[in-house]
Amino acid sequence: MTDEMPGADSTRSDPAADATAVMDLLVGGGIAQILHAVAALHIADHLADGALTADEVAERAGSHAQATYRLLRAASSLGLLSYEGDRRFGLTGRGRLLRDGVPGSLRSLVLVQTGHAHWRLWGHFPEAVRHGASQAREALGADVFEYFARPENAEEAALFSSAMADMSGLVTQGAVAAVDTTDVATVVDVGGAEGQFVLALMAAEPRLHGQVLDLPHVVEGARREAGNRGLSDRFSAVAGDFFTEVPAADLYLLKTVLHDWDDEQCTAILRNCRSAAHDGGRALVVEMIIGDIGKPDFATLSDMGMLAMTNGMERDLDEFDALFAASGWRRDKTYPVGGGYHGMELVAV
Numbered sequence: 001m002t003d004e005m006p007g008a009d010s011t012r013s014d015p016a017a018d019a020t021a022v023m024d025l026l027v028g029g030g031i032a033q034i035l036h037a038v039a040a041l042h043i044a045d046h047l048a049d050g051a052l053t054a055d056e057v058a059e060r061a062g063s064h065a066q067a068t069y070r071l072l073r074a075a076s077s078l079g080l081l082s083y084e085g086d087r088r089f090g091l092t093g094r095g096r097l098l099r100d101g102v103p104g105s106l107r108s109l110v111l112v113q114t115g116h117a118h119w120r121l122w123g124h125f126p127e128a129v130r131h132g133a134s135q136a137r138e139a140l141g142a143d144v145f146e147y148f149a150r151p152e153n154a155e156e157a158a159l160f161s162s163a164m165a166d167m168s169g170l171v172t173q174g175a176v177a178a179v180d181t182t183d184v185a186t187v188v189d190v191g192g193a194e195g196q197f198v199l200a201l202m203a204a205e206p207r208l209h210g211q212v213l214d215l216p217h218v219v220e221g222a223r224r225e226a227g228n229r230g231l232s233d234r235f236s237a238v239a240g241d242f243f244t245e246v247p248a249a250d251l252y253l254l255k256t257v258l259h260d261w262d263d264e265q266c267t268a269i270l271r272n273c274r275s276a277a278h279d280g281g282r283a284l285v286v287e288m289i290i291g292d293i294g295k296p297d298f299a300t301l302s303d304m305g306m307l308a309m310t311n312g313m314e315r316d317l318d319e320f321d322a323l324f325a326a327s328g329w330r331r332d333k334t335y336p337v338g339g340g341y342h343g344m345e346l347v348a349v
């Protein structure tokens with residue numbers, strides 16, 4: 001330990017401030033469930049037209065009046081709601097992000113990340129660290145994608161796809177603006193969920209034809225989304241397995257797919273893309289990139305989520321380059337695309 005590391009020298013630390021700091025970290029799980037309750041009870045939707053009293057919110061939400069008042073009070077202390085006096089609460093900018101079906105909404109993401117599958121997996125997190133692997137089989141009886149594919153989990157799976165779509169909004173604009181589509185006519189969004197990324201690219205470039213490759217229970221959502229955007233004539237969705245085969249294309253999009261898998265599995269996915277690509281073909285990988293250790297870095301926290309949920313991980317640039325080199329790709333350009341994500345453009349070698 002060096003003198004430069006804050007708190008490294010316990011003789012100089014402030015025990016009371018340190019205890020408060022640790023307790024602030026500890027309450028993070030409870031805060032996540034406060035977000036869950038606000039989202040699940042549609043509190044932000046009830047307040048969309050103006051401030052209401054806690055009793056009025058409880059009546060609309062079908063929830064207990066005093067418990068709802070306490071929830072709204074806590075949410076206002078977190079900056080999700082404003083307090084207008086006399087037990088009346090209004091929406092803040094942050095709270096508005098918990099509305100259902102509005103542009104930029106994070107409601108589905110909140111619901112899925114605080115819902116059954118994710119929460120159970122966090123409950124097994126110390127075991128995941130002990131064994132170096134997600135405890136999904138112990139917690140859910142299946143890996144997370146098998147779990148979502150089960151008919152009885154269809155509602156949670158739909159929420160997961162829509163959460164991915166909500167998150168996509170944060171980065172697709174930046175990626176669409178930055179990616180080089182010179183000489184590109186066909187694009188496959190590998191593990192593309194509802195196709196937010198490829199559809200945004202197609203909307204920006206009317207000559208592009210796009211496809212989503214995803215699991216059978218997911219692709220119908222992508223077809224529906226293409227229809228909603230009036231892009232069905234240039235779009236198709238393929239139900240398949242990216243470990244088996246990937247359709248041919250000029251450009252592959254892999255957005256937050258590699259972080260779900262270990263190195264061997266990532267190499268298999270990237271090799272399948274390389275086999276289907278022509279020489280000089282391109283791919284765009286969008287992921288968080290882990291930066292300098294010891295500095296605040298959201299990617300390292302997301303990495304813990306990947307350990308809890310999947311076989312995957314967040315990676316630093318050297319780790320990405322090793323994957324690309326092992327699978328017939330070379331990284332050509334790297335740029336931030338917003339929301340803490342980076343685009344890494346690859347060329348087939």
Ligand SMILES: C[S@@+](CC[C@H](N)C(=O)[O-])C[C@H]1O[C@@H](n2cnc3c(N)ncnc32)[C@H](O)[C@@H]1O
Nearest residue numbers: 145164168191192193214215240241242255256
């Ligand atoms: C983390 S999500 C990313 C979705 C999308 N690319 C995005 O960024 O919004 C991973 C996606 O991979 C899909 N997936 C998982 N296993 C797959 C497989 N073996 N073959 C094809 N898709 C798969 C999932 O269904 C899910 O849609």
